[in-house]
Amino acid sequence: SAVISQKPSRDICQRGTSLTIQCQVDSQVTMMFWYRQQPGQSLTLIATANQGSEATYESGFVIDKFPISRPNLTFSTLTVSNMSPEDSSIYLCSVLGGTLTGELFFGEGSRLTVL
């Protein structure tokens, strides 16, 4: 399994500002994923981030709103831009485990509250 650290663990933000969430993994991984968990809801995949290529966004998510960087095999960032109260969520970084089993390992999440 991988150990995944996210920063910040929580933050309170003002409307219209942007916040960057960092994700650090203790081993090199090819695929990293960013999920959003809105209050009381399930997890929704925002995008897949592979090192050396542009992130692939899911339907309903765009790069201008959620720019992602993946500078190396152990690190990624997700920025939530021009935030509104609807962006209040837990944002989770995850990595793919062993290819044969296909499970994801998750960080503990970054809880954002937008006022």
Next chain:
Amino acid sequence: GNSVTQMEGPVTLSEEAFLTINCTYTATGYPSLFWYVQYPGEGLQLLLKATKADDKGSNKGFEATYRKETTSFHLEKGSVQVSDSAVYFCALRGGGADGLTFGKGTHLIIQP
């Protein structure tokens, strides 16, 4: 596309009761199936998994069997404890997608 449907919660049981949380899925091909658990204030943890038909995943007294004929992966435990109180998510990976598709989650409350 892929989808996961699981029973709505909250599910409230007494300690030592038998637990079933239903999960059915839609996917092309042969997906891998997972149950994740989220304890209060904590991150998401893998509980168990099954990667092919008729496989049984098990962990911490929980079990789930991959039933391709009924496209189901129901979670069961013979005797629940208060410490099992959490939100349980059924998920799948397959159909060409790299990420996981999650169900809406079932909030389980175990009363002493």
